Amino acid sequence: MFSLVQRCCYSTPFKLHKFTGAGLLLHGKNKTTCPSPSLRLRRDVSLLSRSPSFNPASLYATKLQAFHTSLPFFKKKTPRDSEIKKPGVLERSMESLKDAPKPALYLSLAGLIPFVSVPLAMAIQGTYYPELAFAQVTYGAVTVSFLGGMRWGFALPEKSPAKPDWLNLANSTVPPIFAWQALLLKDITSGAVMLVMALGIALHYDISLLPDYPRWFKVLRVVGTVVMVLSLLATAALKAVSEMELSDSRNKWQSSK
Known part of the structure; x- marks a missing residue:
């Protein structure tokens, strides 16, 4: 051993x-x-x-691996599904206008020019014109009558989902009646308020009672109604401001005497 x-x-x-x-x-x-x-x-x-x-x-090999390995904060992080912002209701509604036919879209937008031009012209010039305000109310009455008559054109065809019954055909006559009352009123403010009510009723018919309209048409109706209502209210507000200024000038003239 x-x-x-x-x-x-x-x-x-x-x-x-x-x-x-x-x-x-x-x-x-x-x-x-x-x-x-x-x-x-x-x-x-x-x-x-x-x-x-x-x-x-x-x-x-260790040094080579460390050289080719990037640091954590240099790596591009992929967003999670919960972090991706989905488009809201307003964005989706505006995107649906791309599906609208060009004639329907352009004619609807052009039809809003008489509503917007009247209060815009009076605000730029700083003067209230009763003739222009009455022309706006008249054009609004014609537009409301047209919107009410669309229900007849939607309910009368044979393959239409809306039946030509008393409810559908009678509801189409309500907006023209409000438009007629707006023309009978001598006060521009009262006529504008009557047209606002008629526009709201017509929009309720097209959005709630007739859900078979395409989405782009409903969005177009909402946009058009909002613009028309704001234009009519702007004209009524300009009239109220002009009346206040006129009354103040009268009071100053009477006090100077």
Whole structure:
């Protein structure tokens, strides 16, 4: 046994590595056998030389991987489904106007010019013109009558989802009656308020009672009604302002006397 240990301690490196493996196997089989200090030292040096942490190839691969790996804050984050902003009701409604036929869209927008031009012209000139206000109310009465008559054209065809019954045909006569009352009233403010009520009734018919209209038509009706109502109210407000200024000027003239 002593001769075997002496041979292992003073042998060549090749024999040392070979015996080290055999010694490890022997140590695994018999745990009570303890190698000599010199053999343990040589075995530790051999294991350290084989450690992958000191391998130049492994160090180069680690540096190369770190070079090609980008930092977390440089990576492009993909938005989640919950973070993607979905278009709102107003955006979807405006996008539906793209499906409208060009003649229907352009003629509807052109029909709003007489409503908008009257209060805009009076506001620019700073003067209220009763003739222009009455012309606006007259044009509004014609428009309301046209909107009421559309229900007849929608309910009379044979394949129409709306039946030509008393409800559909009678409701179409309500807006023209309001328009007629607006023309009979001598006050422009009262006539404008009557037309606003008629426009609201006609819009309620087209949006709620006749849901088979296409979406672009309903959006167009809402936009047109809002513009017409605001134009009529603007004319009524300009009249009220002109009357206040006229009354103030009269009071100052009477007080000066």
